[in-house]
Amino acid sequence: MNTARTWPAARPDDVVSIEALIRAFDEALSFSAxxxxxxxxxxxxxxxxxxxxASPRPWNLATDAEGFVRFYLEAIVQIQADQAGFAERxxxxxxxxxxxxxxxxxxxxxxxxxxxxERLAGGVNLFHIVKLRDRYWIASCVWEDESEQAxxxxxxxx
Numbered sequence: 225m226n227t228a229r230t231w232p233a234a235r236p237d238d239v240v241s242i243e244a245l246i247r248a249f250d251e252a253l254s255f256s257a258x259x260x261x262x263x264x265x266x267x268x269x270x271x272x273x274x275x276x277x278a279s280p281r282p283w284n285l286a287t288d289a290e291g292f293v294r295f296y297l298e299a300i301v302q303i304q305a306d307q308a309g310f311a312e313r314x315x316x317x318x319x320x321x322x323x324x325x326x327x328x329x330x331x332x333x334x335x336x337x338x339x340x341x342e343r344l345a346g347g348v349n350l351f352h353i354v355k356l357r358d359r360y361w362i363a364s365c366v367w368e369d370e371s372e373q374a375x376x377x378x379x380x381x382x
Contacts, residue, residue, distance in 0.1 A: 234269035239359035242326055245270060246314050246351070249362070253296065254311040254338055260300065264293050272354075276364040281374060292365070303336065303344070311338035314349060317380045324355035331380050332367070346370050348380050 238248035252267035271277075271289035279285045285295055300306050314330040321327075328351040333343040347369040354363045368374045 231273045232265040232269040234359065235266065236359075238266070238270065239361070242319065242328060242353055242360055243316065245353060245360045245362065246316060246328065246330060250312050250314055254313075255309055256338060257307060257309040259309075260306045261297055264297070267296070268293055271362045271365075272356075275362055276366075278364075278366045279368065281368055281371060289362075305336040309337040311335040315382045317382070326353040326355075327351075328353055329380055331376065331382050346376070347374070348376055 235248070237244060239245055248266065249270055252263040252270065255262060268289060271292070273289055275289040275292075277285065277287050277289065277292040277295075283295070283299075285292075287295060300310055312332055312334055314332045316328060317331050318329040319326055328349075330349045330351065331346065332349055333346045335342070336344050347367055349365060349367040351362055352364040354361050370376050
């Protein structure tokens with residue numbers, strides 16, 4: 225695992241607000257054909273190095289930020305999007321803030337290739353975002369893909 229000393233620095237525009245952080249998250253995960261894995265340091269830079277990441281279904285995942293990057297790269301290959309391109313699009317649906325601690329619910333859709341208007345999947349992300357040292361960080365990200373067992377609540381739908 226990377227340490228705080230070797231963790232990549234974020235682009236200042238990526239961490240200036242909650243909205244910028246979520247936009248940068250989408251941009252770092254998304255790529256066009258032929259550019260798979262290009263923004264992994266950008267993705268890392270959005271997270272606290274000790275951030276928690278979890279997804280119960282269908283992934284059974286519980287890891288840290290570096291483990292999430294490895295998981296993402298493996299998942300993209302598994303869904304055969306590494307050559308075609310991929311896009312994640314989050315829409316912020318609710319923010320609950322207490323001082324500099326924020327719970328951010330987003331509805332996401334996944335697209336392969338990125339320009340495909342039909343979504344491959346969708347679901348809900350819950351980000352815990354904290355403002356520390358004059359920037360915003362993802363402290364945790366938990367998500368659940370939509371399914372019969374986990375339908376998206378209507379108030380979180382776009």
